Amino acid sequence: MKVLLFGATGMVGQGVLRECLLDNNIEIVCSVGRSETGKKHEKLHEIIHQNFCNLSVIESDLSGFDVCFFCLGVSSVGMAEEQYRKITYDITMSVANTLVKLNPSMTFLYISGASTDSTENGRIMWARVKGKTENDLLALPFRSAYMLRPGAILPVHGAKSKTKLYRVSYIVLTPLFPLFKKLFPNSVITTETLALAMITIARQGYSKQVLENRDITKISNFK
Numbered sequence: 001m002k003v004l005l006f007g008a009t010g011m012v013g014q015g016v017l018r019e020c021l022l023d024n025n026i027e028i029v030c031s032v033g034r035s036e037t038g039k040k041h042e043k044l045h046e047i048i049h050q051n052f053c054n055l056s057v058i059e060s061d062l063s064g065f066d067v068c069f070f071c072l073g074v075s076s077v078g079m080a081e082e083q084y085r086k087i088t089y090d091i092t093m094s095v096a097n098t099l100v101k102l103n104p105s106m107t108f109l110y111i112s113g114a115s116t117d118s119t120e121n122g123r124i125m126w127a128r129v130k131g132k133t134e135n136d137l138l139a140l141p142f143r144s145a146y147m148l149r150p151g152a153i154l155p156v157h158g159a160k161s162k163t164k165l166y167r168v169s170y171i172v173l174t175p176l177f178p179l180f181k182k183l184f185p186n187s188v189i190t191t192e193t194l195a196l197a198m199i200t201i202a203r204q205g206y207s208k209q210v211l212e213n214r215d216i217t218k219i220s221n222f223k
Helices: 011-022 056-061 081-102 125-138 164-183 191-204 213-220
Strands: 002-006 028-033 044-048 067-070 107-111 144-149 152-154 188-190 210-212
Touching (some): 011 028, 011 191, 067 081, 081 107, 107 191, 188 191
Parallel strands (some): 067 107, 107 144, 144 210, 152 188
């Protein structure tokens, strides 16, 4: 399996990259990002690109892939809807529209979030934007597409958030994770669990295109 990975330097992307490199059935991992991952591996290839709304200059490097793991994302805290939409919706759809043209038989997996609003009409801004992004991705003619809605994500195996506030929060809350997992088994997940589920879905497919946290946890155990 040949994997295209967007967002490998983010917390979720770091987890996905780690599991892809460990998986013997994955031949190639091509990371596309604005900065280097800092990882060295024989099957890792990196493309540094700044403008994800215009991929024309790297299109020749984006064909021939079986799956795309799209892990780019940003917190909506302190952001106006127009700004958040540009990052969350415009960039995602620019990438997806390019990839579906180059790789129509590709499977596309998008990291969304719990409580995403599929109606696109709710009161919560980020949930509306994520909902429209999901809906428009599902309308594209990929071989298959899956929207993953993880709940609270705990970074493991060295994965770190780029947001300082989140990093501090994870340090404080990590000792409580076993308790949270016991009390809220369908709402808490690790970067490893999420990554393993994504790889399994890419390889085997799944009966649902929109997956909640409990689905993700269940699938990760199929590997």
